[in-house]
Amino acid sequence: MLGSANGVNPEKMMSHSHRPFQIMAMLLAASLLLACSGGEVLSKVQPELTAAAPEAPTVKIDPPTDAGTAIEPDAEETLLHGIFTAVAPSVVHIKVTQQVSGFENPRIPDDFDFDFEFRFPDTPDEFFQQGEGSGFVLDKDGYIVTNYHVVRDAERVEVTFFDGLTARAEVMGGDPDSDLAVIRVAVESAMLRPVRLGDSDQVFIGQRAVAIGNPFGQAWTLTAGVVSAIGRTMRSGTSQFSIPEMIQTDAAINPGNSGGPLLDAAGHVIGVNTMILSQSRSSAGVGFAVPVNIVKQVVPELIENGHYTYSWLGISGSNLSLDIIEAMELDTLQRGALVIEVMEASPAARAGLQGSREKFEIAGQELITGGDIIVAIESTPVSEMNDLIVYLVKHTRPEDTVTLTVLRDNEEISLPVTLKPRPES
Numbered sequence: 001m002l003g004s005a006n007g008v009n010p011e012k013m014m015s016h017s018h019r020p021f022q023i024m025a026m027l028l029a030a031s032l033l034l035a036c037s038g039g040e041v042l043s044k045v046q047p048e049l050t051a052a053a054p055e056a057p058t059v060k061i062d063p064p065t066d067a068g069t070a071i072e073p074d075a076e077e078t079l080l081h082g083i084f085t086a087v088a089p090s091v092v093h094i095k096v097t098q099q100v101s102g103f104e105n106p107r108i109p110d111d112f113d114f115d116f117e118f119r120f121p122d123t124p125d126e127f128f129q130q131g132e133g134s135g136f137v138l139d140k141d142g143y144i145v146t147n148y149h150v151v152r153d154a155e156r157v158e159v160t161f162f163d164g165l166t167a168r169a170e171v172m173g174g175d176p177d178s179d180l181a182v183i184r185v186a187v188e189s190a191m192l193r194p195v196r197l198g199d200s201d202q203v204f205i206g207q208r209a210v211a212i213g214n215p216f217g218q219a220w221t222l223t224a225g226v227v228s229a230i231g232r233t234m235r236s237g238t239s240q241f242s243i244p245e246m247i248q249t250d251a252a253i254n255p256g257n258s259g260g261p262l263l264d265a266a267g268h269v270i271g272v273n274t275m276i277l278s279q280s281r282s283s284a285g286v287g288f289a290v291p292v293n294i295v296k297q298v299v300p301e302l303i304e305n306g307h308y309t310y311s312w313l314g315i316s317g318s319n320l321s322l323d324i325i326e327a328m329e330l331d332t333l334q335r336g337a338l339v340i341e342v343m344e345a346s347p348a349a350r351a352g353l354q355g356s357r358e359k360f361e362i363a364g365q366e367l368i369t370g371g372d373i374i375v376a377i378e379s380t381p382v383s384e385m386n387d388l389i390v391y392l393v394k395h396t397r398p399e400d401t402v403t404l405t406v407l408r409d410n411e412e413i414s415l416p417v418t419l420k421p422r423p424e425s
Helices: 010-017 019-036 038-052 075-090 292-305 322-327 347-351 385-395
Strands: 091-101 126-137 143-147 154-160 166-175 180-185 208-213 221-235 242-249 261-263 269-276 287-291 315-319 337-342 358-362 365-369 373-377 401-408 411-418
Touching (some): 075 091, 075 208, 075 221, 126 154, 143 292, 242 385, 269 292, 287 292, 315 385, 322 365, 337 347, 337 385
Antiparallel strands (some): 091 126, 091 154, 166 180, 221 242, 242 287, 337 373, 358 365, 373 401
């Protein structure tokens, strides 16, 4: 038989011929087994992988914002935008041309040796310089409030409005003592948007404060902050007298903001931005504004008369420091304004007020004491020099007679004083 002649067992041939099918069947069964128990196998393998390599931190990526979806502003953004929209048309950019005198030729030393004719180029007798600042529309008659130092000695004044309108302006009056001035433009009343004036007596520390102006020529810039202090008395940069009750703010005020409005959250003017304390001439977070109630007091007279006349007492004074209290043997709770000097022929001199005449040196510092201490004016307590200045500015006029309560040699006396106009700076 064929099978036996070749030495091959027919049954073994059958077995070898079916082996591939058996292997495939085994693989299929194994794959089914893995499919059924895959979760268990993976769960056993996963801890080993975790232990072998730490899991990478999950980074959350926000889905891209749809470019067509508007971002809703928060409450503060809405408020500030609303203030700017309402008040910016009332704020103006002021450009001034001021005349300055020419300079003299430098002096040549007598022993300067040269063998040629030394000549200086021809120079004009007068020069002009440009300046700028801010202001705000007061009424429909074209009156605009700004700082005195912005328009002082101005030959030409140009005013630009928010809508681009530019007009010439005339200086109507100025007050160096409060650093306020009024200019006027001949513009149709329908094109003017007057501001709303607030009440600076109601301003409080922590209140929102917003400034709109033209810092460094960057027109209609808004900055925001808070009222950081009130009741500051600061020497006017344009006279020898001080401005009482100035508002201090950390809203950025820079050169070019001068004359612009300081606003509350309702968009009312609470002050006129005037000066900063800074070693770099740029904002250091300490700016000052003339309170709007002084604007209400001074500006009407600037419009009518071109100037404002303050009452004058005629003294210089200081607060009572602990050293002065000890040197004068006063009660430690004593408060008042110490009279340092009485001006000659002043109302205070005529009334018999006495200045300080005793000198002490404490810790290398000279103190002048011994003068009268003003403790009240018209029965209104005077705790410090600032109280006296505020009362004189806000509640008196020249030729008024006021009664001062004075502590002299530890005894109180009353002195009537008839006030006179302030001398010109």
